[in-house]
Amino acid sequence: MNQVIDSILILLTLTGFVLLGSSRLAACIKAVGIQGALLGLLALVVQSGDLSITGVVLALIGATVKGILLPVLLFRAMREADTTREVEPLISFNLSVLAGALELAMSLWIGRHLRLPADPVSSFFVPAAIFTILAGLLVIVSRRKAITQVIGYLMLENGVYVFGTAVALRMPVLVELGILLDVFVGVFVMGIAVFHISRQFDHIDSLRLASLNDRV
Amino acid sequence: MKPQSAFPLLLAIALAPMVQGIINRTKAIVAGRAGQPLMQPYLDLAKLLRKGAVYSETASWVFRTAPAVGLSAIICAGALIPFAAFPSLTHFGGDLVLLGYLLALGRFAIVLGALDTGSSFEGMGASREIAFAALAEAPLFLALAAIVRETGSLSLTPALGAVSINVWNHAAPSMCLTIGALLIVFLTENARIPVDDPTTHLELTMIHEVMVLDHSGPDFAIVQYSAALKMWFLGAIIVAIAVPWHVGNALADAACALAGIAALGIVTGLIEASMARLRLLRVPTLLLTAAMLSALAFVMVAK
Numbered sequence: 001m002n003q004v005i006d007s008i009l010i011l012l013t014l015t016g017f018v019l020l021g022s023s024r025l026a027a028c029i030k031a032v033g034i035q036g037a038l039l040g041l042l043a044l045v046v047q048s049g050d051l052s053i054t055g056v057v058l059a060l061i062g063a064t065v066k067g068i069l070l071p072v073l074l075f076r077a078m079r080e081a082d083t084t085r086e087v088e089p090l091i092s093f094n095l096s097v098l099a100g101a102l103e104l105a106m107s108l109w110i111g112r113h114l115r116l117p118a119d120p121v122s123s124f125f126v127p128a129a130i131f132t133i134l135a136g137l138l139v140i141v142s143r144r145k146a147i148t149q150v151i152g153y154l155m156l157e158n159g160v161y162v163f164g165t166a167v168a169l170r171m172p173v174l175v176e177l178g179i180l181l182d183v184f185v186g187v188f189v190m191g192i193a194v195f196h197i198s199r200q201f202d203h204i205d206s207l208r209l210a211s212l213n214d215r216v
Numbered sequence: 217m218k219p220q221s222a223f224p225l226l227l228a229i230a231l232a233p234m235v236q237g238i239i240n241r242t243k244a245i246v247a248g249r250a251g252q253p254l255m256q257p258y259l260d261l262a263k264l265l266r267k268g269a270v271y272s273e274t275a276s277w278v279f280r281t282a283p284a285v286g287l288s289a290i291i292c293a294g295a296l297i298p299f300a301a302f303p304s305l306t307h308f309g310g311d312l313v314l315l316g317y318l319l320a321l322g323r324f325a326i327v328l329g330a331l332d333t334g335s336s337f338e339g340m341g342a343s344r345e346i347a348f349a350a351l352a353e354a355p356l357f358l359a360l361a362a363i364v365r366e367t368g369s370l371s372l373t374p375a376l377g378a379v380s381i382n383v384w385n386h387a388a389p390s391m392c393l394t395i396g397a398l399l400i401v402f403l404t405e406n407a408r409i410p411v412d413d414p415t416t417h418l419e420l421t422m423i424h425e426v427m428v429l430d431h432s433g434p435d436f437a438i439v440q441y442s443a444a445l446k447m448w449f450l451g452a453i454i455v456a457i458a459v460p461w462h463v464g465n466a467l468a469d470a471a472c473a474l475a476g477i478a479a480l481g482i483v484t485g486l487i488e489a490s491m492a493r494l495r496l497l498r499v500p501t502l503l504l505t506a507a508m509l510s511a512l513a514f515v516m517v518a519k
Contacts, residue, residue: 007389010512017508021501097504101511108515123519 005121008042009128012162013104016135019155020096025085025147029074032151035132035158036066039165046121046165058176062161065180070154070187077191078147088144088205096142103134116167125166132159146197146206150190157183220466221306224299224452225291227470232448233257233441235481239408242485257444264437272430274334282329283431283438289322290445297449298373300469301462307373312360315372316353319405322442323349330427337419341426344496348411348423351503352404355397358510362394363457366517376456384460391457393513398454400506402484404499406447409488411499421493451480 015038018031040063047055078085089096107130114126136156140149161179237254244251253259271280295305296315327346330338364370366387367378384391404411407424419426428439455476463469494502 003386003388006516007392010389010393010516013512014509017505021505094501094504097501097508101508104508104512104515124516 002122004045005042006124008038008045009122009124009162012038012042012158013128013131016132016155017097017100019139019151020100020135021093023087023093025078025083025087025145026075028087028148028151029071029078032074032154032158033067033071035155036070037063039063039066039158039161042162043165062176062180065184066154066158069184073187073191074147074150077150077194080195081147081197083145083147087148090142090144096138099138099142100131100135103138104131107131107134118167120166126163129159129163129166132156132162134159144205144207146190146194149206150187150194153190154183154187218303221303223302223470224297225294225305227299228294228445228448228452229291231474232444233261235447235451235477236444238478238481239485239488242482243489246486246489257440261437261441264440265434267433269431269433269435272333275332275430279329279332279430280435282325282332283435283442285325286322287438287442287445289318289325290442290449293318293322294445294449296372297452298376298456299452300456300473301377301466302470303373303377307371309370312364312370312372312375313357316357316360319446320349320353322446326427326439329431333430335430337426338429341419341423344423345427348404348499348503351500352401352506355503355506355510356401358507358514359394359397359401362390362510362514362517365514366390372453376453379457379460380462381460387517390513390516393509393516395454395458397506397510397513398450398457399483400502400509402447402450402454402480403487404503404506405450406443408484410491410494410502413493416493421496448477451477455480 012035015031015035019028022028022031040059043059043062044051044056091099104127107127110130111123111125111127116126120126133156136152136154136159139152139155141152143149143152157179234254234257236257237252240256241251241254293315296307296311296318298304298307323345327342330342360372360375363375363379366383367375369375369378379391403409407414412423412425413421414425416422416425419429424443428436431439452473455473459472459476461469461472463472
């Protein structure tokens with residue numbers, strides 16, 4: 001049981017590194033989709049002791065939205081925005097991966113020192129969650145394109161979800177559905193925003209957006 | 217020292233070039249060709265040994281001794297590696313560090329020989345080889361550290377011997393990560409795709425092969441044979457972790473491990489047949505990934 005959970009958490013961490021290290025947008029979107037599917041699996045495995053119908057349905061909805069729907073939306077946004085397929089990082093990929101390693105060490109330290117009301121099933125739970133959050137933040141700040149920032153935001157949200165799974169075996173249905181809806185709408189809006197930005201300015205470079213003002 | 221502890225080394229000396237044959241045959245079959253005979257590497261070695269060696273006028277004794285030093289370093293390294301239930305020729309606490317540095321010593325000799333020729337191409341190859349080898353050391357040591365931490369033994373023979381089904385039962389994720397990391401190190405150290413292409417004939421893209429361009433005849437045979445031995449020994453480490461079944465009968469275990477090495481050759485052949493070489497600039501990222509894998513394995517074992 002513990003082995004399966006550990007394996008899923010390791011895969012989650014590894015997809016995080018894939019996201020930090022890959023130079024192709026499509027690979028990044030696929031990685032974040034795989035992460036979403038893994039989250040659904042994780043939720044199922046964690047509560048496999050006492051499975052309830054709502055739990056299973058929630059996990060399945062989560063996996064479908066995060067693993068299929070959102071990647072499809074992102075792929076669409078990528079196509080509509082007609083952007084190049086490279087990621088365009090501000091720091092090199094090697095440096096990103098190294099920074100990721102640093103974040104992993106940091107999250108292991110935090111995981112060891114963080115006091116939780118109930119001990120999570122696996123001691124790698126909290127480190128994996130915090131690493132995913134930090135790696136998501138890193139993707140947001142270190143990539144040029146608006147669409148990679150959406151991907152980073154999704155990853156960050158995945159980390160929050162893992163943390164939630166670690167702390168409370170079962171969140172209230174309404175809360176969980178609400179979060180899911182939030183993310184879905186968020187990505188939907190961002191996808192449209194990315195499309196409009198690219199149509200208005202012929203690019204989705206977030207750095208150049210900062211220099212927009214009226215005083216030309 | 218027991219008599220059967222010479223077995224791993226003798227087996228390696230006899231069978232090492234066979235792995236190359238298996239890889240080539242796998243690649244040929246995937247490509248739809250009949251391929252060369254499995255014993256072709258032996259025939260190549262025999263052919264090279266019959267020829268004379270040509271030495272450049274600028275090369276000194278460093279160039280002439282390089283193959284011999286490389287071969288002896290690899291054989292010494294092989295004396296530390298067990299095979300299945302057979303212990304290695306010698307073992308002591310911390311011998312895995314010696315293993316790392318014996319591999320490095322062999323490489324150092326070949327690199328010095330390459331620099332000694334005064335050819336700019338060989339210098340370029342040497343610099344690439346060293347750059348990647350330095351990066352490959354981190355995942356190798358971290359992976360061995362994970363095994364050491366898991367089995368509680370600082371010597372290769374007891375540590376690899378202790379990797380059993382039980383270890384897999386409670387640490388399968390980190391064992392998989394270790395194997396992944398070691399596989400990348402295996403491909404890098406042995407100059408296989410996706411890091412280096414052993415069949416390329418374009419100096420600009422070569423790494424390992426360009427360093428040994430000036431060696432000829434028996435010298436080149438020794439260089440090739442050392443490379444085959446290195447592949448066998450690194451493969452034996454991976455197989456010892458990946459094939460954890462111990463039947464009890466030493467010969468049956470050895471047969472199991474031999475099948476494992478053949479499987480590793482097939483896997484390498486499949487990787488070579490299905491992948492293109494990475495761009496040189498992306499290779500450090502691959503090795504960094506390997507280091508991440510083994511670091512993660514170590515963390516999971518140590519927690």
